[in-house]
Amino acid sequence: MSFLRFAARRVAEMAATLLAASFVVFGAMYLAPGSPAGFLLSGRSASPEAVAAIKAQYHLDDPFFVRYLSWLGDVVQGDFGRSITYRTDVSRLLADRLPITLLLVAMALVVVAVIGLLLGCIGAVRGGATDSTILVGTTFAVGTPSFVAAVLLQGLFAVKLGWFPSSGAGDGFGDMLWHLTLPALALALYLIGLLARVTRSAMLEALDSEHVTVARSRGVPERQVVYRHVLRNSLGTILTTGGLIISTLLVCTILVETAFSIGGIGQLLELATTTKDFPTVQAISLIIVALFMTVNLIVDLLLPLVDPRITLGSRSTSV
Known part of the structure; x- marks a missing residue:
């Protein structure tokens, strides 16, 4: 299947799924008491x-x-209609709050990608006590929900030590980065452990493969073996997990924004649900569904590029 044909088919599937999701989103609010x-x-x-x-x-x-x-x-x-709670256009509410949420998700994603990949690579390559320590740390991270991490980080670094603001999103880009540091860490903690474990498992599997053994027997430097043969062959699994991570960030941001009173679309969705603000809930839910599907589409299109063993339309590698 050609790339353009596959992309066109996936976009058509997205449109159909989004249409069905719009019906469910619209009807679900009217079923609530x-x-x-x-x-x-x-x-x-x-x-x-x-x-x-x-x-x-x-x-x-x-x-x-x-x-x-x-x-x-x-x-x-x-x-998207007019907000019942705020008495203003929902589009204006989204324009004011969506950039804050996207910046928070982007910051958390950078933290997850850098720390998660680094820990996974180190654990797989070095092994021994280093690997055991990383496994213990990632187990703790995976077992800590985002809202618990938010409370712990807020209590220690904001309230007790006073190093970071305890609430709000700040004014100006630099101040927003400062205010969103703790929320981004709270949002990223669980996913750091998840990505580190996935990366470690994928790289350990690649390290045991035959082509890695052949490369080492030919005297290829270990650094090149890890980069060219191990990490590159693990990217398919890592990228697929990356799609799941982004989707999880979009959902968990609701809890973190509420804990830190950030004022993004997550906190807006929580308030709109409580007050039966139908237009706002429907708009945010539809946007989240659209973002989910967009992330999945991007992952599907990138997988064959990072791993030639994966064909278009399939996320499994051929054996």
């Missing part, structure tokens, strides 16, 4: 005319499929 009208009234009694006006403003009395098709048509044009 409560209503946006009840939130807008804040428990106050209101005349039937006032309730009818609220329902008319948000089209709550329209048939379900009419509301869905109207919402989908607006979404295609970039209009």
Whole structure:
């Protein structure tokens, strides 16, 4: 299968999946107890005319499929509706908060990639006590959920030592990097352990392969053996795990943002869910689904480039 044909097929599959996801996202909120009208009234009694006006403003009395098709048509044009909680366009809320979340995820991803790959490589190549120490450390990391890491890091480095801010996202790029350091570490801790273990296992398997033995017997320097034959042959597994890591970061950022009061889309989603802010929940959920699928598409397209044994449309190596 040609690259362009495969890419076109995957994009078509993404569009179909996104359409199905949009229906589920839109319908799920209406299955939950409560209503946006009840939130807008804040428990106050209101005349039937006032309730009818609220329902008319948000089209709550329209048939379900009419509301869905109207919402989908607006979404295609970039209009996610108006937030019930904030009384403003959802698109504006996303434009204000999405960059913060993306910066947090990017910082955490860099930390995971650098430390996770380094620990995995060192553990696989050196072995012995070094490998055992790394295994113990990564076991602790994998067993620590993001929200627990957030509380521990916040209590030690922000409250007790005062080295980092305890909340907020900061003003300006430099200040934002400073404020997001602890949240990024909390978000990355579990995934560092995961990537380190995957990298170590993939490299140990490659070290036992026949072509590595042949390269060593020919006198190829150990550094070149590790780089050209071991690490390169492990990239397929590592890249596949990288897609899972990015998806996990997008989900776990909700907990970390809430713990540090960062004000990104994760914290916005948590608040919108509580207040039955239908348009905001639907928009954020759809964006997260779209990001998931985009990450998977990129991984599928990159895998054959980093590992020729993998063919387009397959994530398994041929034996």
